[in-house]
Amino acid sequence: QVQLQESGPGLVKPSQTLSLTCSVSNYSITTGHYWGWIRQPPGKGLEWIGSIYHGGNTYYNPSLKSRVTISVDTSENQFSLKLSSVTAADTAVYYCARMATVLSWYFDLWGRGTLVTVS
């Protein structure tokens, strides 16, 4: 059974960099999928952050692009998110997800999510 698991600090200070990792189990990250990050601030809707292919190609949300870096580590079968210069507005549950890209682009498998508080 394919599983995605987010990990990283649950508390980040303002102006610092938020760093999260998504570990993928029972599925090779080099198989033809993109991998993405999505977040949900408290009481708000889902917001796409960005996506990456195992070869390194990335797509970012234009509204976050200047602060976001997504990278992939194929040797560890994981991918990571870095969000710089965080503020309280970046407090959210952060999800990693597998992205299917045949004919259309959508997230077919999600991690359980991890709450990151900026304070």
Place this chain on the structure above:
Amino acid sequence: SYELTQPPSVAVSPGQTASITCSGDKLGNKYASWYQHKSGQSPVLVMYQDSKRPSGIPERFSGSNSGNTATLTISGTQAMDEADYYCQAWDSSAVVIGGGTKLTVL
């Protein structure tokens, strides 16, 4: 930038049909996907490529997409279907997600 608009809330009685809409410019020319998100859980894909159900999603879920509107329809709505629903599309090399619709089963 491209936007997807959903009604904030939809209410339905058990056993009735719920329709959740998602509007965007020429959305019918793109593929729409839908996610069900229950409180405290991870989002779940319930529809992709407009009208395809992933394995394990009940047949009462169906989808359509034409013109400027995609619709997720839940026939014979059950209490377990109460959740937030989000539509999503791909435009100009970016994922676009609607604002979400809270489905209440009265």
